[in-house]
Amino acid sequence: MSAGPIRLSQGAHTALRPATTARITGGFWAARRRVNAEVSVVQGPNRLEEAGNLANLRAAAGAPEAGFTGDFPFQDSDVHKWLEAASWQLADGGEGPGHDTLARQVERLAALVSAAQAEDGYLQTYHQLRPDSQRWTELRWGHELYCAGHLLQAAVAHRRATGERGLLHVAARFADLIDAVFGPGKDVDAVCGHPGIETALVELYRETGERRYLDLAGYFVDRRGQGSLGDGAADGTADPRPGAPYWQDHVRVRDATAVAGHAVRQLYLLAGAADLAAETGDTGLREALVRLWEDMAATKTYLTGGVGARHDLESFGDAYELPPDQAYAETCAAIASIQFGWRMALLTGDARYSDLVERTLFNGFASGVALDGERWLSVNPLQVRERHDDHDDHDDPKDTGNDRAARRTPWFRCACCPPNVMRLLASLPHYMASGDAEGLQLHQYASGSYAAGGGAVRVGTGYPWEGRIAVVVDEAPKEADWTLSLRIPHWAERYEATVGGEPVAERAQDGWLRLRRRWRPGETVVLSLPLCPRLTRPDPRVDAVRGCVAIERGPLVYCLEQQDQPAGLRLDDIALAPGTAPSPEHRPELLGGVTVITARALRRTGSRDGWWPYRDGGSGEPRTDPGEGTAGTDGTSTAARRAEAPEPAPVTAIPYYAWANREDGAMRVWIPV
Numbered sequence: 114m115s116a117g118p119i120r121l122s123q124g125a126h127t128a129l130r131p132a133t134t135a136r137i138t139g140g141f142w143a144a145r146r147r148v149n150a151e152v153s154v155v156q157g158p159n160r161l162e163e164a165g166n167l168a169n170l171r172a173a174a175g176a177p178e179a180g181f182t183g184d185f186p187f188q189d190s191d192v193h194k195w196l197e198a199a200s201w202q203l204a205d206g207g208e209g210p211g212h213d214t215l216a217r218q219v220e221r222l223a224a225l226v227s228a229a230q231a232e233d234g235y236l237q238t239y240h241q242l243r244p245d246s247q248r249w250t251e252l253r254w255g256h257e258l259y260c261a262g263h264l265l266q267a268a269v270a271h272r273r274a275t276g277e278r279g280l281l282h283v284a285a286r287f288a289d290l291i292d293a294v295f296g297p298g299k300d301v302d303a304v305c306g307h308p309g310i311e312t313a314l315v316e317l318y319r320e321t322g323e324r325r326y327l328d329l330a331g332y333f334v335d336r337r338g339q340g341s342l343g344d345g346a347a348d349g350t351a352d353p354r355p356g357a358p359y360w361q362d363h364v365r366v367r368d369a370t371a372v373a374g375h376a377v378r379q380l381y382l383l384a385g386a387a388d389l390a391a392e393t394g395d396t397g398l399r400e401a402l403v404r405l406w407e408d409m410a411a412t413k414t415y416l417t418g419g420v421g422a423r424h425d426l427e428s429f430g431d432a433y434e435l436p437p438d439q440a441y442a443e444t445c446a447a448i449a450s451i452q453f454g455w456r457m458a459l460l461t462g463d464a465r466y467s468d469l470v471e472r473t474l475f476n477g478f479a480s481g482v483a484l485d486g487e488r489w490l491s492v493n494p495l496q497v498r499e500r501h502d503d504h505d506d507h508d509d510p511k512d513t514g515n516d517r518a519a520r521r522t523p524w525f526r527c528a529c530c531p532p533n534v535m536r537l538l539a540s541l542p543h544y545m546a547s548g549d550a551e552g553l554q555l556h557q558y559a560s561g562s563y564a565a566g567g568g569a570v571r572v573g574t575g576y577p578w579e580g581r582i583a584v585v586v587d588e589a590p591k592e593a594d595w596t597l598s599l600r601i602p603h604w605a606e607r608y609e610a611t612v613g614g615e616p617v618a619e620r621a622q623d624g625w626l627r628l629r630r631r632w633r634p635g636e637t638v639v640l641s642l643p644l645c646p647r648l649t650r651p652d653p654r655v656d657a658v659r660g661c662v663a664i665e666r667g668p669l670v671y672c673l674e675q676q677d678q679p680a681g682l683r684l685d686d687i688a689l690a691p692g693t694a695p696s697p698e699h700r701p702e703l704l705g706g707v708t709v710i711t712a713r714a715l716r717r718t719g720s721r722d723g724w725w726p727y728r729d730g731g732s733g734e735p736r737t738d739p740g741e742g743t744a745g746t747d748g749t750s751t752a753a754r755r756a757e758a759p760e761p762a763p764v765t766a767i768p769y770y771a772w773a774n775r776e777d778g779a780m781r782v783w784i785p786v
C-alpha cells in the first residue's frame with residue numbers, strides 16, 4: 114500500500130475507496146511533480162528559515178525571549194504543511210542523495226516541531242512566545258486549532274510515509290489536550306475561527322483507531338453554526354465584522370443551503386464534514402454536502418475551478434458574482450475545493466465531483482505555482498489589464514501588495530498557498546483512482562500505475578495534450594467478472610473506446626464508462642477523448658462576462674497573454690471573429706511544452722480612448738451592423754460604424770495555468786465576441 118491521505122477505516126460508509134497503490138510515472142503531472150520535488154519542496158526549509166517560521170519553533174523550544182517573528186498567528190502551519198508535503202514526497206520513493214537529504218530535512222524539522230511542544234502537549238508558537246497571550250481566548254483570529262489541524266495532518270503523513278511514530282505522538286498529545294479542553298461542559302465550548310481541525314482529527318482517528326478523535330471532529334462540525342464566534346463571546350470583543358458567515362458560524366453545516374463566507378474556511382470545513390460522513394454514515398450531513406457542493410459548482414465557481422470571488426474577506430460572492438478581473442480565487446481555495454470534491458467523489462461515486470476536480474487541478478490550482486517551481490500566485494484572476502494596479506492596501510495587515518499581486522512572487526508574508534501546493538502535488542497520485550467491490554475507477558488520467566478494487570492497471574497517455582489514454586489491465590480476478598470504469602469528462606461528447614482493438618458496446622452512464630468482463634492480464638483498453646478546441650459561453654447571469662466566450666481544449670482553459678499577440682494588438686481592443694475555428698498547435702519549446710490555440714479576432718477600432726467611455730444607446734432597439742452581422746446599439750450611424758470596420762488579426766491562446774511565466778502583461782480568459 115502506498116502512503117497517501119484518506120486511508121478510510123474498514124467500516125467507512127463510502128461508495129468508493131481510494132486506490133491502495135498509486136504512482137504517477139510520466140506526462141504532464143509527472144513533470145509538475147518533479148519540479149515540486151526538486152525545486153519547491155527542496156527550497157521550502159530555506160524559505161521557512163528566511164521568513165522566521167523556524168526561528169519561532171526554536172524560540173518556543175528553549176529561548177522564548179527571542180519573541181515571535183512574522184505577521185500571522187498561523188506561521189507554524191507553513192512548517193506543518195511543508196512537513197506533510199515532504200513526507201508524501203518521501204513516500205513517493207526515490208533514492209540517492211536527493212532522497213536522503215530530504216529525509217534528513219524532514220527529521221530536522223520534525224524534531225524542531227517536537228522540541229517546541231509545551232509540557233502539556235500545547236503547540237502554537239504565536240501563543241507560546243507572547244507573554245500576554247492566553248490560550249483559547251482568541252478563537253476568532255488565533256488559528257490555534259487551524260495550526261493544530263495542519264500539525265495532525267503532517268504527523269499522519271509522516272507516520273504513513275516513514276512508519277515512525279515520533280511526530281504522530283506529538284500530534285496525539287496535542288489532540289488529547291484539545292479533547293480535554295473543548296466540548297460541551299468543558300472549559301471551552303466553541304469552535305476555531307478557521308476550520309481544518311475536522312479533517313485532521315478524522316485522519317488521526319484513521320491512523321490511530323482512537324474513537325475520541327472522530328467524536329471530537331463530530332463536535333467541531335456540529336458546534337459550528339451556533340454562534341460561538343459571532344457574538345464576540347469567544348474572545349471578549351464585540352466587533353461585528355466580519356460577521357458569523359465569514360467563519361460559517363451562522364448555520365450548521367447540516368442545515369446550510371449555500372456556501373458562504375471565507376472560501377478556504379468554508380471548503381476545509383466541508384472536506385472535514387465529508388470525512389466525518391464517510392466514517393459515521395451520517396446521511397443528513399451527506400445530503401447537506403451534496404447540496405452545498407451543487408450550490409458552489411453551479412453558481413460560485415470560475416471556469417478555471419477557482420472559488421472565492423471576492424478580495425473582500427477572501428470570500429464567496431453572491432451566486433453568479435464571478436468577475437474575471439476582480440477574481441480573488443485564492444490558490445488555497447482551489448486546493449480546498451479539490452479536497453472537498455475528491456471526498457465527495459469517494460462518498461457518492463458520482464463522476465461530477467471528479468469532473469470539477471480535474472478542471473480545478475489543470476487550471477485554477479496549477480496556475481498557483483510558476484513553471485520553475487520557485488514563484489507563486491496566491492490570487493488567480495481571469496483577466497489582468499494593461500496598466501494593472503495590485504491594490505496594495507497598506508492598512509490591511511494581511512495585504513502586503515505582493516501577496517495579492519497578479520504577478521508571481523518568491524514567497525509571501527502570508528505564505529499559506531506555497532506549501533499547500535506542495536502537499537497537494539506530492540500526494541496527487543492518490544486523487545487519480547479508486548476501487549469498490551466491482552472493480553477499479555479511473556477518475557483522472559495520468560500515466561502511472563494504480564491498484565484498487567481487487568485489480569491493478571497501468572495508464573499511458575499524453576493527456577492533456579493528446580486524447581488517447583491506454584489502460585493495460587495487469588491484474589484482475591481470474592475467475593470472475595471485474596469492472597474497469599473510466600470517467601468520461603462532461604465536455605467529451607464523442608469519445609471512442611476499444612478493448613483489445615475492438616470497439617466496446619457499452620456507453621457511458623452518469624459520467625462513467627463501465628467495462629465489465631472477464632479480463633486477461635495485459636489486455637488493453639484505449640479511450641480516445643476528443644480534443645478539438647471549444648468556445649465556451651457563460652451563463653447569462655454571470656453579468657461580468659456576458660457577451661464573451663472562453664477557449665477550452667480538453668480539461669484546459671485557455672487565455673490570451675499580451676506577449677503572444679501581434680505587435681500593437683491590445684487585449685482590451687479585441688473581439689473574437691464570428692465563426693472563427695480555433696486551431697491547436699503543439700509548441701514543445703514554449704512554456705515547457707504547450708499546445709497553443711490560434712483564432713481569428715477583430716481589432717475593435719471603435720474602442721478608442723476618449724473622455725467618456727459610454728455611448729448613447731439610442732432607443733434601445735437592437736440594430737444589425739450589415740458589415741459584421743452583429744447587433745449595434747451604440748448610437749453611431751451605419752456609415753460611421755462602417756468607417757470603424759474592425760480589422761482582422763490572429764490571436765494565440767496559451768493554457769491558463771501557464772500564464773504569468775514571462776514578463777508582466779495583460780491577460781484575459783473571457784474574450785468578447
Ligand code: FUB
Pocket residue numbers: 187307377378427443445527529
Ligand atoms: O487564515 C489562514 C489562511 O490565510 C487562509 O486560509 C487564507 O485564505 C489566508 O487568508
Ligand code: ZN
Pocket residue numbers: 443444445446491528529530531533
Ligand atoms: Zn493560501
